[in-house]
Every structure is written in structure tokens, then in C-alpha cells.
Amino acid sequence: MNSNAAIAAFLNPDEIQDVQARLLNMLSEEILRYTGYESNSVPVETAQSLFESMLYCMTAYLNTLPDPYAALRALDLQQIFFSGLELVRQYVTECRQLLKKVKATRVQTELIAYNHTIDVGIKEFFQSYDPRFHAHEGACTIDYPLCQDDQDVTGVLYIRNYLMELLEENEFCAGYGKNYIRALLLTHGVRHHLDYREMLMNIKELILEQK
Template sequence: MEYQLEELLPVTAGLAEKFTSKESSSVTYETAQMLMEAVIYCINECERDGGFALRSGKGLRAMEAYQIGYEKVVKKAKKAKAVYDRLTADFEDYGCSNYRDTLIIGMPEFFLRYDARFCPQDHILTLDYPAMNSSREDSGVRLIYEYLCHVEAEKRFLDCFDRRAVTDLMRNLEEKQEIYYMGNICSLVLFQSIGCFVTKKQLSNLILTRTDTEEIRRFFLDDTVEQMEDKLREMIGFMVKQAGLSGQQNYFQKEGKEFAVRIHNAIEYDVMDTLFLI
């Protein structure tokens, strides 16, 4: 975005009039800052999704860019709600209170309180349940929409497994670590699935034995971390395709890098039995 401050101020002033319902000619510094951020957020949304050449004097005027961006923000909020409705239509929390509380208790607050006009940059929630590979670099409805799309894809992957198998896997980990699980359920299941894939066990059951961990160790024993990652990305890609998620393949395959490091370290320090749940 290359608008100058003098181009943004009239847009912000107009928004301030709406904010005060024209009953006041001034707002607090904090409110003015919030409204300026709202203007910039919407203009960035216009630039990001519209592909406009937003250059002062050469493209859209700031007011036009803001209005287009605002309309896109409103549409994205509606799209986010549609994703959320699909996600929660047959929601299963697998006994993970953090997962349930974030999506079932917390998320409705976003749709109730989100202010696309005056504070679109505020996503309101802390999103305590982590999606895989979430960077959290964005904000507002962009962050919420991306988060819900990722969690929905993860849910579709989890739906391929027996509910009890996923629940038992998480409970076993909680008993082992003596703490409630606060991590990502899909990442946990995906990692255990790798062990099942290597040992040719039934993926949906997620059951491994001590003998299986030795077989997994031998499978990766002579590989570098990079070679492990290549193998893992290939296996993850296959499983994701089987789950009907070819379009999200790259999203899931990003886990391969972390998985490779974990397996490499487990082999180096001879702790494979602690890496997978048996």
C-alpha cells in the first residue's frame, strides 16, 4: 500500500463521523488510532484480494479502496461463518477440552462481537487450540477465516479414523505426560499414522507395539534429516490423498520437517519407545 497519510486522514475522519454518529467532532487518540488501523486493514484487504494497483494518483482513490476492502471483509466474515457451521455440524472433541472450548465456546463470540466497520483488525479470540502450521502473522477476519479452514481440513482427516482410537491415543499421551493435552490433535494422529504406515498396520486403529518402534527405527536408521523429511512428506501426501484432501496436501506435508527432526533425535538418543505411543 502506497497511500500517503494525507490521503488516509479524510477516510479515517469519515469513519470517525460514523463512529460518533456525527454527534462529536473529535475522538480519543486511542479511538483515532483504532479507526486508522481499520482503514488500513480494509485497504490491504482490497489490495490483497482484488489485485488492484493501489498507487496514489494512478489507481484507486483511498476512499474507493477502503470501501471495496470493507465489503470484502464483510464477505470474508460470512465465508468464515459458513466454514464454522460446516465444522460444527457433527463436531467431535475427542475429550480434548481445549479443542472444544476454543471452537464451541469461544468461536461464537467472534461472530457475535466482530466489528467489520470500526475494528476489522481485531480477531477478539486468543485461539488457544493451535491449528497445524499456523503462523498467526495475520489478524482480524483474515486470521479467523484461515484458522477455521485449516481446522476444517484437519477435522476431515480425523474423520477417517475411528473415534475411540483417536480418543484413546490422546488419553494415553495425557497419562504418560500427566497433563491435559493442549496440542493439535491432528498432528498427534498424523504422527502416529506414520508409524502405522511404515509398519503396515491398519491406519484407522493407530495401534503400535514396541516391536513396531524397532521396525520404524530401522526404516529411518541410515537417513539424513533431509532424507527422512522427503520420505515423510511422501507418506503424508499419500495418506492425505486417501482422505480426499489433495487440495490441502501441502498444508499437511509441512509437518514432515518437524516429524523428521523428532525421529532423527529419537534414533540418535535411542528413545524411539518414547516417541510413538505403544
């Protein structure tokens, strides 16, 4: 579900119309901020992206509340947006800490996708991520597949989920020796006529298949 649909899910049709009007006023302010207060006009694609970023922050915040439906009525939309923006920024900080833990617990393996994702791919996200204007995006190269991967979310929420799951997988794999894991990968590669180092294979999943 996209952010626009998520907001709408909390409202009835009349409320949706009212909220959309207020959101458009907020979007005008975001466009001015985006252009450094030099213009209130941007390409349609840019305006759509700014709008989606705004909704992303708001939805992220509302989803942390016990009753998003009530909050959307009780709180000012601008307040919800700023609370969401602050939350998204906190998630970025949390992800930096999660990445440190992932590196500290990493599996000692020659699997290229695994190492590249940890050492390069996630780093690309932090270099390019813009919580204010492009919160719903987040360009990076993540090649390593997780055992369980939630691809219904984007932006920092996806990176946060990915790192939390990868950390759990690292801790699981810590119960198995480096040579055991290498042997599993090597055997799998031979079976499928592949260089195991280049496989897009999840290590935890491969271990579980042996049980």
C-alpha cells in the same frame, strides 16, 4: 506486516506522503461516523484504532488483486476502502458458513480446548466483531492449537484461516476412528502425567507422529 506497512510497500516515498494526507481526510470522516456525527474529536487511541481498521480493510482488498500496485494508483482510496469493507463483511459471512462445516465434521473427542473453541470461542468473535470500526481486531477465546497456524494476520482474516485449516484437519481426522484418537490422546496424557482432556494438543499432529 501491519496494514500501514502493507500499504506503504506498494508506494514510493512521494506517493506515500500523498496517500497519507488523503487517508487522514478519510479518517476525519470515519471519526465523525464513529461518533454519530456528534463530534470530530476522539481520544488518540481511538483514532489510531479507527485508522488501523480502515487500512486493514484496504489491505485486505488490495491483496486480492493481481496488481495491488496499479490498483492503488488507478482507484480512489475511498473506493478501495469501501471495497475492502464489503470484502471483510463477506468474509464474516463466509466464516459463519465455515463454522457450520467445522461443527458438522467435528472430531468426537473429550478434548476441552477443541470443543470450547468450536462451541464458544469462535462464537465470541461473531458477537463482538465490528467490520467497520475494528476490522483488525476480534476478541475471542481460541485455545485449540492448529497443526499449521498463521498468526501474522488478525481480525476476520485470522478467523477465516483458522476455520479453513480446522476444517481440513477435521476431514483428515475423519479417516481415523473415535476410539483410535481417544487412545492416542490418553496415551499421550499418561506419558506426560496429564489429564488428556485438558491438554492443549493438536489431534492431527498427534496422529502424524505415529506415522
